[in-house]
Amino acid sequence: MRILIVGAGEVGSSIAANLAKNHDVVVIETDEAVVEDLNFSLDVLAVQGDGTDLEVLEEADVRRADMVIAATDSDETNIVISGTAKTIADIFTIARVKRRRLLTTWEQSQGAFGVDFMVCTDLISAEAIFRTSEVPNAHDVDTFANGLIRMVELNIEVGSPIAGQRVADVDIAETLTFAGIFRDDELIVVTGDTTIEAGDKLVVIGSQEAVQDFAAETAVESPNGIDDVVIIGGSEVGYQTARLFEANGYHPRLIEQDRYRARELSELLTDTTVMESDGTDTEFLKRENVGDADVVIVCLESNEKNLLASLLARKIGAKRTLAIVETAEYADLFEEIGVNIAIDPRLETAEEIVRFTREGHTEKVVMLQHDRAEVLEVEIDDTSWVAGRELVDVVDELPDGVVIGAISRDGELLGPRGATVFEPGDHVVVFVDATVLDEIIHRF
Amino acid sequence: MAWNIEWRASLANLGTMVKYLSISMLVPLFVAVVYSEDIWVFLLSIAITAAAGFALEQLEKEPDLGPSEALLLVSLAWTTASIFGAIPFLLGGLGTESTIGLSLESGSAAVSSIVNALFESTSGFTTTGATVLGEISLERHSHALLLWRQLIQWLGGMGIIVLMIAILPELAVNGAQLMQSEAPGPDLQKLTPRIAETARALWLLYFGFTVLLVMILYGLHLAGFAPKMNLYNAVAHGFTTLPTGGFSPQADSIAAFSAAVQWAIIPFMVVAGTNFALFWHVLKGEAERLYQNSEFRAYTGLLAVFTAVLAAILFGGAAPVLEIGGPTEGLAENSLRHAAFQIGSLLNSTGYANANFAQWNQSAQIFLFFAMFVGGSAGSTGGGVKVVRWLVVLKAIRRELYTTAHPEVVEPVRLAGTVVSEDAIRGITAFTMLYLILFGVGAVFLGLDAGRAGFDLTVLEAASASLATLGNIGPGFGRLGPFGSYLFFPDSSKLLMTLFMWLGRLEIVPVLALFVTGVRDR
Numbered sequence: 015m016r017i018l019i020v021g022a023g024e025v026g027s028s029i030a031a032n033l034a035k036n037h038d039v040v041v042i043e044t045d046e047a048v049v050e051d052l053n054f055s056l057d058v059l060a061v062q063g064d065g066t067d068l069e070v071l072e073e074a075d076v077r078r079a080d081m082v083i084a085a086t087d088s089d090e091t092n093i094v095i096s097g098t099a100k101t102i103a104d105i106f107t108i109a110r111v112k113r114r115r116l117l118t119t120w121e122q123s124q125g126a127f128g129v130d131f132m133v134c135t136d137l138i139s140a141e142a143i144f145r146t147s148e149v150p151n152a153h154d155v156d157t158f159a160n161g162l163i164r165m166v167e168l169n170i171e172v173g174s175p176i177a178g179q180r181v182a183d184v185d186i187a188e189t190l191t192f193a194g195i196f197r198d199d200e201l202i203v204v205t206g207d208t209t210i211e212a213g214d215k216l217v218v219i220g221s222q223e224a225v226q227d228f229a230a231e232t233a234v235e236s237p238n239g240i241d242d243v244v245i246i247g248g249s250e251v252g253y254q255t256a257r258l259f260e261a262n263g264y265h266p267r268l269i270e271q272d273r274y275r276a277r278e279l280s281e282l283l284t285d286t287t288v289m290e291s292d293g294t295d296t297e298f299l300k301r302e303n304v305g306d307a308d309v310v311i312v313c314l315e316s317n318e319k320n321l322l323a324s325l326l327a328r329k330i331g332a333k334r335t336l337a338i339v340e341t342a343e344y345a346d347l348f349e350e351i352g353v354n355i356a357i358d359p360r361l362e363t364a365e366e367i368v369r370f371t372r373e374g375h376t377e378k379v380v381m382l383q384h385d386r387a388e389v390l391e392v393e394i395d396d397t398s399w400v401a402g403r404e405l406v407d408v409v410d411e412l413p414d415g416v417v418i419g420a421i422s423r424d425g426e427l428l429g430p431r432g433a434t435v436f437e438p439g440d441h442v443v444v445f446v447d448a449t450v451l452d453e454i455i456h457r458f
Numbered sequence: 459m460a461w462n463i464e465w466r467a468s469l470a471n472l473g474t475m476v477k478y479l480s481i482s483m484l485v486p487l488f489v490a491v492v493y494s495e496d497i498w499v500f501l502l503s504i505a506i507t508a509a510a511g512f513a514l515e516q517l518e519k520e521p522d523l524g525p526s527e528a529l530l531l532v533s534l535a536w537t538t539a540s541i542f543g544a545i546p547f548l549l550g551g552l553g554t555e556s557t558i559g560l561s562l563e564s565g566s567a568a569v570s571s572i573v574n575a576l577f578e579s580t581s582g583f584t585t586t587g588a589t590v591l592g593e594i595s596l597e598r599h600s601h602a603l604l605l606w607r608q609l610i611q612w613l614g615g616m617g618i619i620v621l622m623i624a625i626l627p628e629l630a631v632n633g634a635q636l637m638q639s640e641a642p643g644p645d646l647q648k649l650t651p652r653i654a655e656t657a658r659a660l661w662l663l664y665f666g667f668t669v670l671l672v673m674i675l676y677g678l679h680l681a682g683f684a685p686k687m688n689l690y691n692a693v694a695h696g697f698t699t700l701p702t703g704g705f706s707p708q709a710d711s712i713a714a715f716s717a718a719v720q721w722a723i724i725p726f727m728v729v730a731g732t733n734f735a736l737f738w739h740v741l742k743g744e745a746e747r748l749y750q751n752s753e754f755r756a757y758t759g760l761l762a763v764f765t766a767v768l769a770a771i772l773f774g775g776a777a778p779v780l781e782i783g784g785p786t787e788g789l790a791e792n793s794l795r796h797a798a799f800q801i802g803s804l805l806n807s808t809g810y811a812n813a814n815f816a817q818w819n820q821s822a823q824i825f826l827f828f829a830m831f832v833g834g835s836a837g838s839t840g841g842g843v844k845v846v847r848w849l850v851v852l853k854a855i856r857r858e859l860y861t862t863a864h865p866e867v868v869e870p871v872r873l874a875g876t877v878v879s880e881d882a883i884r885g886i887t888a889f890t891m892l893y894l895i896l897f898g899v900g901a902v903f904l905g906l907d908a909g910r911a912g913f914d915l916t917v918l919e920a921a922s923a924s925l926a927t928l929g930n931i932g933p934g935f936g937r938l939g940p941f942g943s944y945l946f947f948p949d950s951s952k953l954l955m956t957l958f959m960w961l962g963r964l965e966i967v968p969v970l971a972l973f974v975t976g977v978r979d980r
Contacts, residue, residue, distance in 0.1 A: 287867055
């Protein structure tokens with residue numbers, strides 16, 4: 015596939031890096047220094063220029079491209095780029111926006127602005143934060159098949175009831191599947207004999223309830239859901255996160271230092287208590303009992319502040335902290351030092367966009383542990399080789415490192431059994447080791 | 459402070475208004491013809507008013523209204539209307555025993571009679587309903603004159619300026635500014651892109667409700683449920699219910715009529731205290747706007763709670779022996795009717811009475827006094843502080859208490875989900891404070907003035923007189939009760955109360971802004 019990426023900011027360049035392996039990538043960027051840097055650091059063609067300029071688009075050979083990803087910092091620019099590309103070429107357009115309203119407008123009039131797919135970085139980061147905070151001990155949570163199927167990457171902590179147990183001895187619901195275990199740098203394919211150890215990251219796939227129940231059972235101290243939510247930092251992500259919590263019946267507290275932004279947020283958020291203060295002011299955090307919070311979410315403007323605020327919150331007693339991490343490499347470091355979960359907005363965005371570059375019928379892609387493994391949602395059609403075959407036969411033919419996690423048929427969840435016969439229209443959620451990914455993508 | 463106002467422009471527009479006012483005098487003239495009464499009073503009044511109007515109009519051929527001129531126009535419009543509105547009273551009472559007729563016996567008697575007439579006229583236009591008539595009866599005064607008294611309340615109800623904007627295209631340019639200065643409540647609501655259409659819509663609604671009430675009242679009469687509610691009375695009460703006025707050609711107000719009439723009037727008093735813009739939305743098919751409106755919910759809620767409490771007090775025997783209105787102890791219908799009527803009348807500043815509440819016991823009186831502080835809704839014809847202002851003030855206080863415990867919390871004040879700006883909160887708090895201060899100062903002044911003039915005025919009388927005029931309510935307590943009169947006050951007190959009615963109708967700020975700053979540079 016030939017892919018044109020306009021704007022090599024944080025999102026643009028990380029998507030470029032992700033796609034460069036398998037596709038021909040052309041990047042358009044206004045900053046000359048960045049262009050030069052890209053040409054050397056990635057195996058892509060970087061062109062200097064303004065992406066709204068027809069000449070520049072022609073130079074980047076937009077007519078030959080299959081897809082354009084407009085990922086500049088300006089919403090309007092991205093929409094203009096999509097519209098322009100659409101008029102001159104038969105091309106799939108993806109625009110990244112910051113303002114949620116634009117996304118809503120687009121959603122209500124599909125195809126508006128000449129945009130085929132619109133992704134709102136801050137919103138999907140907020141969604142990731144919300145999903146992850148609701149499941150105890152979760153490191154990553156994602157949903158598939160319209161929310162019917164859920165995948166959770168669980169942290170198995172020291173003292174967890176299942177730590178030290180063999181997989182075969184763990185009592186789990188029928189609709190739950192153990193997909194894999196990340197241990198140190200290794201990916202372990204789960205069999206009945208595998209022993210779960212403290213420190214493992216266990217990936218399970220199943221129904222919403224089954225996953226939620228299992229996560230609660232494996233937690234060291236089983237919390238009765240979350241109630242007290244504190245968000246530090248009123249950035250766009252912080253705002254969207256608060257909105258999601260509100261929409262789900264929570265009354266979060268949000269701490270924002272800037273007077274005008276705090277006021278603005280207090281007007282936008284009806285069920286959130288907005289406080290104007292420095293999120294790293296320990297005296298204030300103690301006075302407002304932030305230590306009693308079930309989860310503290312940090313969305314400040316820099317890595318350093320995010321880390322500091324998370325550590326402070328932990329220190330005064332917060333049960334769980336989630337922090338935005340702006341640099342992908344720091345994610346692990348954050349978690350080693352004591353942040354429970356580091357959320358990388360660029361990764362979340364890349365997951366949304368990458369699926370369009372996959373051939374076949376990939377409905378959704380979730381990357382785990384720096385793309386060591388992926389969880390895919392695939393739709394089975396008439397021509398698929400698995401259609402009409404039993405699951406047990408299919409599994410035999412699949413390489414190691416592939417686990418069928420769950421199947422949804424006509425809006426209902428089927429626990430995968432050996433005798434299950436695949437039918438066209440089924441949505442299958444598969445856990446795939448990245449090393450066999452290329453092989454598997456063409457198989458469904 | 460420089461007075462760089464194109465006052466000629468304001469006065470010329472004022473002239474147009476006066477000219478139209480003379481046309482409205484054709485109504486009582488017609489009544490005089492029908493009842494074969496003296497027609498010269500109104501013919502002369504029309505001549506004087508029309509002449510003055512034409513003369514003022516000559517000051518400026520093409521008046522250009524800026525914001526300052528608009529403010530001046532609004533403030534002057536109400537005094538001017540009151541002055542010309544007093545002419546029929548002065549002429550009509552000339553040579554009779556009427557307390558508002560021009561007396562030529564002595565200089566001081568002439569002054570007093572003019573003050574009285576002005577008080578009565580201002581009380582009319584501002585929809586206050588406080589009277590200085592010694593005796594309200596059709597024997598003492600002509601049908602035409604008493605109808606004029608009713609008519610000026612109706613004209614003042616939806617606003618003289620709003621009416622002018624509705625009919626005079628040249629005012630539409632600065633119409634929004636004009637209406638903002640006149641409209642009750644903190645905010646002007648534009649219903650249509652053109653302000654003249656908004657004004658027309660409001661007046662049409664107002665007119666429609668009035669016609670409906672007149673038809674119902676007269677219908678009750680024809681059906682035999684209301685023997686005394688003849689066509690004259692039906693029209694007269696239609697004129698003063700919708701503007702939350704309170705004048706009645708009957709000495710015993712609504713107590714003169716049957717229970718059916720009293721029940722029929724209650725919902726219309728409630729309507730009068732409601733934001734008319736809401737009815738416009740209801741007519742547009744957005745009925746949900748009515749109950750989504752937090753002010754309307756609070757207003758109807760307050761009416762219900764106050765009525766329930768007062769009904770309980772009355773049921774318990776707060777109205778022992780009454781000359782008018784009858785006993786309520788242990789009588790459910792009587793208690794409920796009196797409570798609903800009196801709360802519906804006093805909470806939103808109408809001022810009708812179906813019983814002499816000034817003779818109820820202390821607990822009932824103090825409760826009614828409390829209700830008088832509420833006022834109608836913004837955009838209604840009611841007076842007082844207005845429900846929406848109390849809502850904002852109370853919410854701001856609640857926030858103040860909360861942020862004392864949590865100093866970092868940033869919390870906007872919301873009305874039905876909509877954020878009230880801090881500027882608006884400041885304005886509303888200042889208004890409410892000013893209102894309470896004026897009420898207090900007024901009560902003290904009236905008390906001292908009574909002492910100077912050497913007659914007894916109880917604290918409740920002084921306080922209720924101050925509140926009843928400032929809030930455009932009308933009746934007070936004691937001798938100022940619903941069937942009493944303000945006649946016995948000295949001229950100085952009456953002038954203060956005239957000023958209060960004017961301040962109250964224009965919601966203080968436009969008038970004070972004239973004297974403070976605001977109107978400086980063009």
